[in-house]
Amino acid sequence: MADWSDPRTGTYGTAGAGVEARDAGLRSYMLSVYNYMASGVLLTGIVALLFAKSGAIDVLFALQQTSRGVGYAPTLLGWVVMLAPLGIVLLMSFGQMRLSTPAMQALYWVYATVMGLSLSTIFLVYTDTSIAQVFFATAAGFAGLSLWGYTTKRDLSGFGTFLIMGVVGLIVASLINLFLQSGPLAFAINVAGVLLFAGLTAYDTQKIKSMYTYVAGTDMMGKAVVMGALTLYLDFINMFLFLLRLFGSQRN
Template sequence: MANWSDPRPTTAPFGATRARAGDAAYDAGLRSYMLRVYNYMASAVLLTGVVAMLFAAGGADSMAAQVFLNGGILRYVIMFAPLAIVFGMSFGQNRMSTGTMQALFWGFAVLMGLSLSTIFLVYSGTSIAQAFFATAAGFAALSLYGYTTKRDLSAFGTFLIIGVVGLLVASLINIWTQSDTLALVISAVGVLLFAGLTAYDTQRTKSMYAQVAGTDYEGKVVVMSALSLYLDFINMFLFILRLFGSQRN
């Protein structure tokens, strides 16, 4: 496979000193850009976790239990609203301001917290904590690989996205079949797919900096990149939890 190199602009031929200065400025800008992406992503994960815990506080008597057991249409609004926001951000980003994108991003994180609160009703706290820290460790390693590797991961992008579509179809089928074996396979494949997407999305985020650095579009790219990495993290966490988590008695 072909090697992948940083898409930084070619420096002007005015001597090594100027070239090094240009590289240093580019690297500093890239680090700042990536740090913003990770800060957004980590803050959104934290916000989602806090909202989920608060909404599920009280167990069977919690707001989460009442909404998802007796909430009628409200539970479907909570379940599908995050998906609507993702599509809205993806297809409307050219028309939206950076501020609007940020507001939607934080709203998405809150709604995801409400939606994911049910895991605190199904799984033990220990299992959730173990799955979270395992995901965090794996995500950090995979993202570091995506950031530092010289191998071009773009060839895997289409394969991974097709894999996610196939995973969604299999999950819908299993709603009716209720096969424990298929559920186990779906979870195992899901971990692998979103592990690959973590590395791929990290490299893609890094490569986009050269195109948007210093433009009005940079802020939007930061938000959308953070959203992609957030989804990779959350999905990997959920599949790990389903694979290894212990349910409450």
């Protein structure tokens, strides 16, 4: 029987070189995903901060008195800006086969910019210190969860359906609470949101990692990097927002 590890056959060396090449390619692929994701989050934060500190924010959000105190309600243009990210995500998701890689990249940066505009009110509602604290806490939690999703040998695909159903339920509960204005329900929604997007961070990381096998060496690689970055971006931003609602200190 042939010895598969016998260096004289050359089989082991060839297999070892192939594994090393794949590992190097996978690391480069995941690093690109994380770089795009982190750059998108940074762009969103900068746009949100600069826009919030400018007087232009009044064009999108109007200060008004609500049953829970003073708040910011979107103007007609504000609604357009807030709904635009959903349209961009749908375009990227369903049009990725037809769109070129540069087009996908451009849409991603437009998405991150528009998200910065729509999230600018957090700098008017919450203190800068609490935003920074929650941001770094989210970053630390996200890094740990994503690392676990990347390194674990456990198959997380079985959790996918449960997590997606949980997000759908979260959306429904949030819409209901727009009318009920229940404090306890809002708290429960925020806690559930943190847990769901924490789980999605690990699940999506493993899913993005597994995609490398199918896109390596193809013209889909660049698009897969952008879509992977978008997925992790959404996990991070949503986890950050739910944590901010739980632990953020509002301005007086």
